Amino acid sequence: MKGIIFRGLEELVVTSHDIAVWEKLLEKHAPADRVYVSAKNYPDEELFALAQEVAIVVDKPLPDVLRTFGEFLFTYLTHKHREILDQFDGFSSLIMSIDTVIHAEVAKLYHEPNLPEIRCERIDDSHILMFYCSKRKLCFCAEGLIHGAAEYYQMNVNIEHQKCMHQGAAECTLLLSFGEKKHG
Ligand code: HEM
Ligand SMILES: [Zn+2]
DSSP states (O other): OBHHHHHHHHHHHHHHSOHHHHHHHHHHHSOTTOOOOTTSBOOHHHHHHHHHHHHHHHTOOHHHHHHHHHHHHHHHHHHHTGGGGGGOSSHHHHHHTIIIIIHHHHHHHSSSOOOOEEEEEEEETTEEEEEEEOTTOOHHHHHHHHHHHHHHTTEEEEEEEEEOGGGTOSSEEEEEEEEEOOOO
């Protein structure tokens, strides 16, 4: 997993708690003097251990922590890569392009990234069926990223996680139902 993802988790922990909490987590689950460099790779297990420990600190189930992290990560990643969002005219066009445009771009910018396989089928103007597959099984993080994208475009999204790799499925199936946020 790239350092940028660890740095995202660090920023989340530091903003919602403080640096001391993060340092304690590092002490427990990372080699001494660990400093995450965005473009470098670090063991997936290290991220899982840190996320698991965050779940203990905030006393929430791990999937909830990963969702919150994913949502935060969307803003974090798009701030670091502002040009990426320019090519989309809305939520649905972004979602349809995660694999073919966004992560394809990431694969050019980063050396040997570990990206999931994401396939999307547009059902109609307010529904997309997403297929997620990765040996890291970070589908709850994907849910959070989708919520982050919806928030950015001021949309409401509901995600039905119909099939899940954590339940033995070969890939996760997520049904996204979305629409513009109603004001007033
Ligand atoms: C709704 C939109 C997105 C979804 C659902 C999504 C999904 C994911 C997931 C679940 C991972 C974790 C790795 C895995 O599952 O195997 C990941 C990794 C990553 N994504 Fe995305 N992503 C989205 C948008 C973006 C955007 C906008 C950027 C950057 C501008 C981005 C850059 C990355 C990077 C750098 C990694 C880490 C690769 C590595 O560790 O080697 N993603 N993405
Ligand atoms: Zn899943």
